[in-house]
Amino acid sequence: MIELSNLEFHYPGSDFKLKIDALNISRGSTTAVIGQSGSGKTTLLNLIAGILEPFSGSVKVGNTDVCLLSDKARRNFRIKDIGFVFQDFRLISYLNGLDNILLPFKINDSIQLNGETNIWIKNIAHEMGIENKLGKYPHQLSHGEKQRLAICRALVARPSIILADEPTGNLDPNNKTNIMNLLFAYARKNNATLVTVTHDYDMLKDFDSIIDFNDLTIDKV
Numbered sequence: 001m002i003e004l005s006n007l008e009f010h011y012p013g014s015d016f017k018l019k020i021d022a023l024n025i026s027r028g029s030t031t032a033v034i035g036q037s038g039s040g041k042t043t044l045l046n047l048i049a050g051i052l053e054p055f056s057g058s059v060k061v062g063n064t065d066v067c068l069l070s071d072k073a074r075r076n077f078r079i080k081d082i083g084f085v086f087q088d089f090r091l092i093s094y095l096n097g098l099d100n101i102l103l104p105f106k107i108n109d110s111i112q113l114n115g116e117t118n119i120w121i122k123n124i125a126h127e128m129g130i131e132n133k134l135g136k137y138p139h140q141l142s143h144g145e146k147q148r149l150a151i152c153r154a155l156v157a158r159p160s161i162i163l164a165d166e167p168t169g170n171l172d173p174n175n176k177t178n179i180m181n182l183l184f185a186y187a188r189k190n191n192a193t194l195v196t197v198t199h200d201y202d203m204l205k206d207f208d209s210i211i212d213f214n215d216l217t218i219d220k221v
C-alpha cells in the first residue's frame with residue numbers, strides 16, 4: 001500500500017503547489033496518472049520514490065514512512081523496492097545496454113547479482129525485443145529502443161513498485177501495447193504496484209484506478 005496524507009509540496013522559487021489530503025494506492029493495483037502538462041504528475045512519482053521530500057505530511061510505502069528514512073536507507077529503498085522509468089530515460093551514455101540494465105546492482109550492494117538475475121535479464125530483454133541491442137550504447141539506439149532499455153532496467157531488481165513516467169510515449173502502437181501488457185503481467189505475477197503517468201487515454205480502461213490531476217479527483221481514488 002502507498003499512502004500519502006496531508007501532503008504539501010512546492011519547488012523553491014516556483015508558483016507550483018501540490019496539496020494532497022489523502023491518496024491510497026493498494027498493493028498489487030495498477031493506477032494511471034493523467035492530467036495536463038505541468039499539473040504535477042512527475043512530481044507525484046518523485047514524492048512516492050523519495051526523490052523529492054514533501055514540505056509537510058507523509059508518504060508511506062507499506063509500513064515505511066519514506067520521509068523519515070536516512071539518505072542511505074532511502075537510496076536502498078529506491079534500489080530494492082522501486083523500479084522507476086524516467087520520462088527522459090536517464091541512461092548512462094558511456095555504458096552499453098547490458099551495463100545500463102545492470103546499473104542498480106553496480107551502484108548499490110544491498111542487492112546481489114546472481115545466475116537467476118542473468119536469466120531474468122535475458123527474459124525481459126527478449127520480451128522488450130532488445131536482446132540483440134544489449135551491446136549497443138545509448139547513442140546507437142532509437143528513441144523507442146532507449147525507452148525499452150530503461151524499462152528493462154526498472155524491472156531488473158524485481159521491484160514491488162513500478163513508477164513509470166510516460167513509458168510508452170515514444171513507441172509505435174504495437175510496441176505500446178506489448179510494453180503495457182508486459183508491465184501489467186509483471187505487476188499481476190509479482191503482486192507489484194504499477195503507477196503509470198500517461199497521456200494515452202485509450203489505455204485507461206486497462207487500469208484498476210485513475211488519478212486525474214485535471215479535476216482534482218485524487219482524494220477519491
Ligand SMILES: Nc1ncnc2c1ncn2[C@@H]1O[C@H](COP(=O)(O)OP(=O)(O)OP(=O)(O)O)[C@@H](O)[C@H]1O
Nearest residue numbers: 011012014016035036037038039040041042043044
Ligand atoms: N525542479 C523544479 N523547480 C521548479 N519548478 C519545477 C521543477 N520541476 C517541475 N517544476 C514545475 O512544477 C510543475 C509540475 O511539474 P511536473 O513535472 O510534475 O508536471 P507534469 O504533470 O509531470 O508535466 P508533463 O506532463 O509536462 O510531464 C510545473 O509547473 C513545472 O514547471
